[in-house]
Amino acid sequence: MRRILVGIKRVVDYSVRVRVKPDGTGVALDGVKMSINPFDEIALEEALRMKERGEADEVVAMSIGPEEAQQQLRTALAMGADRAILVKSDTAVEPLTAAQVFTAIARAEDARLVLVGKQAIDDDANQTGQMLAALWGRPQATFASKVEVLGEVLRVTREVDAGLETLEIDLPAVVTVDLRLNEPRYVKLPDIMKAKKKPLDVKSFADYGVEPTERLKVTLYVAPATRSKGIMVKSVAELVDVLKKKGLA
Amino acid sequence: MYEYRAPRRDMQFVLHEVLQAEQALAALGRDDLNRELIDGVLEEGAKFSESVLSPLHWQGDQEGARWERGAVRTPAGYKAAFDAFAAAGWMGTHCDEAFGGQGLPYMASIAAGETFVAGAMAWRMASGLTEGAVAALQHGAAPLQQTQFIPKMVAGEWTGTMCLTEPQCGTDLGLMRTRAVPSADGTYRLSGTKIFITYGEHDLTDNIVHLVLAKLPDAPGGTRGISLFVVPKRRLLADGSPGAANGVDCERIEHKMGIHGSPTCVMRFENAEGWLVGKPHGGLAVMFIMMNHARLGVALQGLALAERAWQAAALYATDRLQGRSLRGPVAVAQPADPLHVHPDVRRMLLTMRAFVEGGRVLLYQAYQWQDTLDRHPEAAVRQQAESLVGFVVPVAKAFLTDMAMEVTGMAVQVHGGHGFIRDTGVEQLMRDAKITCLYEGTNGIQALDLMGRKVIGSGGATVQTLLAEVQRVMATAPGAANVPAAWTAAVHRLAQELGELTTVVAGRVTHDTAEVGAAAHDYLNHAAYTLLAWCWWRTVAALEQDPGIATNESLVWTAGKRATARFFFERLLPRAAAHAAAVRAGAAGLMEVPAEALLA
Numbered sequence A: 001m002r003r004i005l006v007g008i009k010r011v012v013d014y015s016v017r018v019r020v021k022p023d024g025t026g027v028a029l030d031g032v033k034m035s036i037n038p039f040d041e042i043a044l045e046e047a048l049r050m051k052e053r054g055e056a057d058e059v060v061a062m063s064i065g066p067e068e069a070q071q072q073l074r075t076a077l078a079m080g081a082d083r084a085i086l087v088k089s090d091t092a093v094e095p096l097t098a099a100q101v102f103t104a105i106a107r108a109e110d111a112r113l114v115l116v117g118k119q120a121i122d123d124d125a126n127q128t129g130q131m132l133a134a135l136w137g138r139p140q141a142t143f144a145s146k147v148e149v150l151g152e153v154l155r156v157t158r159e160v161d162a163g164l165e166t167l168e169i170d171l172p173a174v175v176t177v178d179l180r181l182n183e184p185r186y187v188k189l190p191d192i193m194k195a196k197k198k199p200l201d202v203k204s205f206a207d208y209g210v211e212p213t214e215r216l217k218v219t220l221y222v223a224p225a226t227r228s229k230g231i232m233v234k235s236v237a238e239l240v241d242v243l244k245k246k247g248l249a
Numbered sequence B: 001m002y003e004y005r006a007p008r009r010d011m012q013f014v015l016h017e018v019l020q021a022e023q024a025l026a027a028l029g030r031d032d033l034n035r036e037l038i039d040g041v042l043e044e045g046a047k048f049s050e051s052v053l054s055p056l057h058w059q060g061d062q063e064g065a066r067w068e069r070g071a072v073r074t075p076a077g078y079k080a081a082f083d084a085f086a087a088a089g090w091m092g093t094h095c096d097e098a099f100g101g102q103g104l105p106y107m108a109s110i111a112a113g114e115t116f117v118a119g120a121m122a123w124r125m126a127s128g129l130t131e132g133a134v135a136a137l138q139h140g141a142a143p144l145q146q147t148q149f150i151p152k153m154v155a156g157e158w159t160g161t162m163c164l165t166e167p168q169c170g171t172d173l174g175l176m177r178t179r180a181v182p183s184a185d186g187t188y189r190l191s192g193t194k195i196f197i198t199y200g201e202h203d204l205t206d207n208i209v210h211l212v213l214a215k216l217p218d219a220p221g222g223t224r225g226i227s228l229f230v231v232p233k234r235r236l237l238a239d240g241s242p243g244a245a246n247g248v249d250c251e252r253i254e255h256k257m258g259i260h261g262s263p264t265c266v267m268r269f270e271n272a273e274g275w276l277v278g279k280p281h282g283g284l285a286v287m288f289i290m291m292n293h294a295r296l297g298v299a300l301q302g303l304a305l306a307e308r309a310w311q312a313a314a315l316y317a318t319d320r321l322q323g324r325s326l327r328g329p330v331a332v333a334q335p336a337d338p339l340h341v342h343p344d345v346r347r348m349l350l351t352m353r354a355f356v357e358g359g360r361v362l363l364y365q366a367y368q369w370q371d372t373l374d375r376h377p378e379a380a381v382r383q384q385a386e387s388l389v390g391f392v393v394p395v396a397k398a399f400l401t402d403m404a405m406e407v408t409g410m411a412v413q414v415h416g417g418h419g420f421i422r423d424t425g426v427e428q429l430m431r432d433a434k435i436t437c438l439y440e441g442t443n444g445i446q447a448l449d450l451m452g453r454k455v456i457g458s459g460g461a462t463v464q465t466l467l468a469e470v471q472r473v474m475a476t477a478p479g480a481a482n483v484p485a486a487w488t489a490a491v492h493r494l495a496q497e498l499g500e501l502t503t504v505v506a507g508r509v510t511h512d513t514a515e516v517g518a519a520a521h522d523y524l525n526h527a528a529y530t531l532l533a534w535c536w537w538r539t540v541a542a543l544e545q546d547p548g549i550a551t552n553e554s555l556v557w558t559a560g561k562r563a564t565a566r567f568f569f570e571r572l573l574p575r576a577a578a579h580a581a582a583v584r585a586g587a588a589g590l591m592e593v594p595a596e597a598l599l600a
C-alpha cells in the first residue's frame, strides 16, 4: 500500500484580523473563524493529485489538536482524503511534539510519503517537517514548489533564496510544501456528504507512545506596533538626509 | 469597492441558536444532517461565493450580457464560474438522489444558498432557474422526459427557464396567446412570443430547457386553459445529446436598470417541439407547486442584496472621516471622526442591520416551514406547515424585497455623494434590488395573494395557525423569561392586532370586494412587522438562553445584537401602527374618487 500522510493543523483563518488578549496571555480565539492551515491544504491537494494520477493508494489526514479539529479533518475528508486521525491535545503543541507524533504515525502506518506545510500561519515555526525527517531517519525536501514521482524517487523543486533548486530524494520521505505548489480544489457538495461516513480515529498521545513536554515558555504576547504616519520627501537628497538622521543610512 | 464576506457567525446563530436546525432536520428523519455538516456546507459555499462569485458581481454589471445575431454572450467569467459551480455539485443540492442530486432539505443548505445570491445575483439566476425547472419536471413530466432532461440539468450540462410572460400578458396570465398544437406522435408544436425570459438564451451550456406556458386548441378561456410544456432549444438525438435547432429563437435582449449580467430575452417559438408537463389545462397547478420555492428564492435575493449593502455601509461608516461627534471628538488623533459617530448615520446603520438580521430569521424560518411541508412524515404536520408557508411566502417575498430597496438606498445615503458614483458599488445594489419587487408576481400581487387567497380565502384559518405558532414558540422558548417585558408585550399586542385587522377586512369584504385589494399592502406590512418583532424577540431569547463564555469578542457581538433589537422595538416597530391605521381606513378613500378626477 502506497500511503501518503498529510499533516493538517487547525489555525485561525488567514482572513481574521487576530487580536492579542488584553492580559497578553495569548491570542483571542473565541468566536474566531478557524480553518486548515493554508500550507497544509496545499500539501493535501498535492497528495490527492498523486493519488488521482495513480501514484499513491491511500491518503490519510492527521492532526494534533482539540476535539474541534475534527471539523478541519472532515474538510480534509471532503476534499478527498480516505481517512483521518486526530491525536487529541487540549494545549498548544510544540513542533518537536508534533514531529514525534507524526514520526510514530508514519511508522505505524508504514507511510511512503509525509506531506506537511512548510509552516503553520499561527506560530510560523517552520520546524515540524524537518524534525520529523530527522526522527524518522528519512530524507527531506522543504519548501517544495513542484513534486514529481519517479518510481522510488521523488524529484522536488524547492524555492530557495537564490531561485529554484531541484533535488532527488529516496522514498519514503518528508516534503514540506510552499504556496506556489498548487491551488487547492473547491470541495464538492456530494463529497461533503460522503465525508461524514469516512473513518476518523480519535487517538491520544499515549497511543503513539509520546509524552508531550513543554520546552518553550511564552511569557507575553503583544500586538506589533501600528505603523506611524509617514512623511513625504521632495527629493532623493532629502530622503537620504532623513534616513541619516534616523541612523538608517 | 469592497468584496462580499459571508456573515457566517450570524447565519450559524440563526440556524442553530434561534431555529435549532438540527432538531428541525431530525424531525424530518434527517438526523444525519448535524451541525458539523450544516456548517461544512455553509463554509464551502461561502468560500466559493467569496472567491469566485463576488468579483463577478461588479464585472457582470459593467460588461453586461450581449446579443449578437441571435446568440447571447454572458459577461467574462460567467461560464467558468458556472462550470465550477456545477462540477462542485451545487446544482443538485435539493434534487432527489435518484436524478444525481443530494436531496438536501433547505435548512441544511440555505445559508450557502444565500451566499451564492449575495456573491453574484445576476449570475446565480441561471442556476437558480434551473433548479426550479428541475423541480417542475420532477412534479409533472412523464418518466421519459424526466430521464432525458433532469440528470443533464442537475449536472449543469443544460439550464432551465420559465416562460410565462408575453407582451400583452404579464400579471394576467389569462391573456396568454402562445399556442400548443398536438402532433400524432404525442408531442406538441408550440408557437408564440415570450418576453422577459431570464437566461432564455446564453453561452453557458449547449442546450436550454424551456418550461413554457401555452394554450391547447380546445383550451377554456382565462387561466383555467393554460398548459405547461417542456421545450428544448435543440432537439434531442437518439442518444439524448442535443441535435438540430428546435424553432426557439432569441430575438433580442432588454436594456435594463439592473442585473445587467443576466440576459432578459425576447423568445420566439415557431413550431417548436415540446412535451406536456402535468395534465392538459393543468399548467398552473404545476406552476403553483413551484411558486412557493421561486418566491422564497426572490425573497432570498432581497435579503442577500441587503446584506451586501449593510456590509458596504458598515465599512464605509468606519473608514470615512467627516465631522465631529456631537459629544466631542472620538478619534482625537484624526482630523475628523468616522461617520458612525453621528446619530443620523447610526439610525441608518441600525435600520439596515435590524432588517437584514431580523429578515434572515424570518426567511430561514419560512424555509424551515417549507421543508416541513415538503418532507415531514405526518400528514397533520404537513397540513399545518402548508398554512404557515401559504401565509409567510407572500409576506417574505414582498416585505424583504421592499426592505432591500430601503436598505440598498440607505447604503447609498451612508456613502453620501460617493454612493451615487459607480466606483463605490452601492448604486448597483440599489439598481439590482428593484427587480426583486417586480418579478415572480409584483409585490402588489403578493399582497393580494396574502389578503385574498390566503387569509380571506381560508376564512382566516392561515392567520390563526400562524398566530398560534407565534404564541407557542414564545411560550416554550428557553430564554423567554429574560426578554424585556415591554418587548414581549409588544409582540403579543401586534399579534392580537393582526387578528383584529383580519376580522375588520373580512367583515367589509361581504359588502365590497375591493376591500381586499385596498387593505392588502398594509395588511401584508403589518403582518411583516409582527413577524419581524417575533423574530427579534426570538433572537433576544436565544442570546439570553446561551450566554456562552463571556469573552470580549462574544460580548461585543451580543451587545451589537441587543442594541439592534432595542432599535427595532423602539424605532422600527412603530411603523406597524401606521399600517394598521391604513388597513382600518378601508377602500372608500381609494375607490370613491372617479378615474377622471384621480388622474386630472
Ligand SMILES: Cc1cc2nc3c(=O)[nH]c(=O)nc-3n(C[C@H](O)[C@H](O)[C@H](O)COP(=O)(O)OP(=O)(O)OC[C@H]3O[C@@H](n4cnc5c(N)ncnc54)[C@H](O)[C@@H]3O)c2cc1C
Pocket: B162, B163, B164, B165, B169, B170, B171, B172, B195, B196, B197, B198, B199, B256, B264, B435, B438, B439, B440, B441, B442, B443, B444, B445, B448
Ligand atoms: C428583468 C426581468 C426578468 C424577468 N424574468 C422573467 C422570466 O424569466 N420568465 C417570465 O415568464 N417572466 C419574467 N419576467 C416578467 C415579470 O414576471 C413580469 O414583468 C411581472 O410579472 C409583471 O408583469 P408586467 O410587467 O406585465 O406588469 P403588469 O401586469 O402590467 O402590472 C403593472 C402594475 O399593475 C399592477 N397590477 C397588475 N394587475 C393587477 C391586479 N390584478 N391587481 C392589482 N395590481 C395589479 C402590478 O402590481 C404592477 O404594479 C421578468 C421581468 C423582468 C423585468
